[in-house]
Structures are given as structure tokens and as C-alpha cells.
Amino acid sequence: MWVVAAALIAADGRVLVQRRPPGKSLAGLWEFPGGKPEIGESPEQALVRELDEELGIAVETRDLTASAFASEALGHRHLILLLYICRIWEGAPRALHASELRWVDFAELNRLDMPPADRPLIAALAKLI
Numbered sequence: 294m295w296v297v298a299a300a301l302i303a304a305d306g307r308v309l310v311q312r313r314p315p316g317k318s319l320a321g322l323w324e325f326p327g328g329k330p331e332i333g334e335s336p337e338q339a340l341v342r343e344l345d346e347e348l349g350i351a352v353e354t355r356d357l358t359a360s361a362f363a364s365e366a367l368g369h370r371h372l373i374l375l376l377y378i379c380r381i382w383e384g385a386p387r388a389l390h391a392s393e394l395r396w397v398d399f400a401e402l403n404r405l406d407m408p409p410a411d412r413p414l415i416a417a418l419a420k421l422i
């Protein structure tokens with residue numbers, strides 16, 4: 294399973310995370326916004342679509358920087374999670390799918406309950422920004 298996700302980084306260096314809503318797998322955990330590409334989409338196109346659907350923001354593919362990936366067993370599937378950094382978008386993120394949004398610094402990011410694939414990504418992100 295391929296998933297694309299974005300670390301949206303604000304001017305003050307904080308990162309946006311969203312909380313998975315009740316009823317979904319891994320409900321209650323925090324994650325980077327994103328999702329699965331649809332057939333025919335590039336990873337960047339998929340991420341632009343997901344950020345519009347999940348947060349109501351407009352992002353240009355040129356403003357997505359491929360940054361890190363994780364490879365992790367997830368139940369009976371295997372997840373490849375591609376993380377992009379994004380510092381430029383239009384609109385104010387709203388929780389259209391998630392139960393909650395939060396802008397966090399790295400200390401908070403390390404304390405949040407996130408899926409196992411996200412742990413190595415946080416460490417990689419800390420070195421990149």
C-alpha cells in the first residue's frame with residue numbers, strides 16, 4: 294500500500310498534524326495529512342488532491358518537496374509512506390476529515406501518539422527543517 298503525506302510547515306517552524314476520526318483504522322492517532330493515490334495520479338497530484346479534500350487548502354505540486362519515506366508492516370498489509378515537506382499553500386487548513394488539527398513543535402510531535410510508520414519520519418524531518 295502506497296500512501297503520500299505532507300508535513301505542512303508554518304513560518305514559526307511548527308508542523309500540522311491531524312487526528313484520525315472514530316470509526317477509521319488507527320482511530321484517535323495523529324498523522325500527517327494525506328492518503329492513497331488514485332489510479333493515474335502521480336504521488337504529487339494525489340497529495341494536492343488529498344490536501345484539498347482533507348484541509349481545504351490549495352497546494353501547487355512544485356511546492357511539494359519529497360523528503361523521506363517509511364516502510365512498515367501495517368496489519369496484514371505493508372505500507373510505503375512517502376513524506377513531502379510543504380511550506381507554501383493557499384487557505385487556512387480546516388479539519389474536513391479529521392476530528393482535530395494541531396500545529397506542533399518537535400517536542401510535541403515526539404509526544405503524540407502516531408502510527409508506527411511515522412516514528413522514523415519524525416526523526417528524518419527533524420534533520421531536514
Ligand SMILES: Nc1nc2c([nH]c(=O)n2[C@@H]2O[C@H](COP(=O)(O)OP(=O)(O)OP(=O)(O)O)[C@@H](O)[C@H]2O)c(=O)[nH]1
Binds near residue numbers: 296323325367372
Ligand atoms: N495520511 C496518513 N496516513 C498514514 C500516516 N501514517 C500511517 O501509518 N498512515 C496510514 O496510511 C493509510 C492512509 O490511508 P487513507 O488515509 O487514504 O485512508 P483510510 O484512512 O481510510 O485508510 P484505511 O483503509 O487504512 O482505513 C492508513 O492506513 C493510515 O493509517 C500518516 O502520517 N498520514
